[in-house]
Amino acid sequence: MAGHHGKFVWYELMTTDTQAAETFYKDVVGWDARDAGMPGVSYTLFTKGEQQVAGLMTMPQGALEMNVPPAWLGYIGVDDVDAAAEDVAAKGGKIHRAPDDIPGIGRFAIATDPHGAVFALFTGIGAPPPAVDPMAPGQIGWHELMSGDLDTAFPFYAGAFGWTKDQGMDMGEMGTYQIFAIDGAQAGGMMTKPKDIPSPYWLYYFSVPALDTAIERIKSGGGKIVLEPMEVPGGAWIVQALDPQGALFALVGQRG
Template sequence: MHGNFVWYELMTTDTKAAEAFYKKVVGWDARDADMPGVDYTLFSMGDHLVAGLMTMPEGALELNVPPAWLGYVAVDDVDTAAARLAGEGGTVHREPDDIPGVGRFAIVTDPHGAAFALFKGTGEPPPSLDQMAPGNIGWHELMAGELDSAFAFYSKLFGWTKDQAMDMGEMGVYQLFAHNGQAIGGMMTKPKEVPAPYWLYYFNVEALDAAIDRAQSEGAQVVVEPMEVPGGAWIVQCTDPQGAFFALVAPKR
């Protein structure tokens, strides 16, 4: 599991509204996690847990931190991985800590400032959905501070390998990366107009236009218009009603 994305978490300002939004747009079910002292919602697709939802921590808005999705990457040992990350120029923002009965985690950023989490679960991991199954997260995209150094950082930390590379002209190279031989995402140097590096997560839906209609009817804003990508899939990038950035991917319009 080391180096694989295993969980996703939305921290937002209105959890009830966000729950209703993603249930309608992506098709997830939702239920309370029943964690003592913590208001945490679990999104699922059938019997498969996919993501979590919680209210943003106090003080985050005062620091101008917007609602956002956070990806959790599995590691063999959280403390070792956090120390290694710091040694490679990353920053540990929340030191390794335990979630009773769930696992151990740390909140970190890469050397350019893109946020993600390290995670080691308790016990055997549950069976996962197929990468491109409806309701799963089919793609992980990094708008990096600088592609070559970012790829070297993640490769050293997680063992990711280079897959195809696509020349995007003036935008630069879009480098696909693989985990255990399977392409799971891509990264490129962020455009100059983008203020900071970030990770973006693509939620699988069955048909793009219908999902866009559902999203816009619930208050989403389309940031990057629908486009076809190599391989024939269709994507769109949006912000949800609370301002969190997300994307959708589908095999057809």
């Protein structure tokens, strides 16, 4: 998957009730879903048109035993997973699952940054999928890190993946919201988490065509709004929510 080093290339929901989650996200985000057809593995693909957007799987038994809550995981593309894992560890991160193969798909590893935010490393087999507009309905429009400490978190990701600083927004007492770019294009933002948030995390924003309609579907589907609609620079609106199993996600789009 040449040319994708440092880019988010996949997203995956690990949850306690995959059937309920499939129904919820199909309704809220507008995805279709189908079985991945992987021998011996139950794995669902969320799709938009012909494009595969994200995956869905039951949480591993080990995670359940540790009371790890359902959550979305982002995969960052790298040229060489083994080398990238060594680099992440050398820069103060931690590898929680050593590099391993997904037959016929690629190679991956699970990691945390120096403050504990989880992400995955991935090298795929074959040609990468075509580029898409991140704000097109059903795509992932934004990547946001509530970091343990912005001043050290940003250099970690910049060093590991080549991300660069874009606009920095003064959020008053909350500090700076640092927008970052990947290959020159704005891809997300990060800031030091508020003290009342127990641990750092990545949050992914799914693009929808009509935010108010999606909010009503969140509520009717058993989800919960945790951040009411807020306008962001550029004229789009966002909302943050929990799905019925407790996984945090966000939506971005126009009102309506």
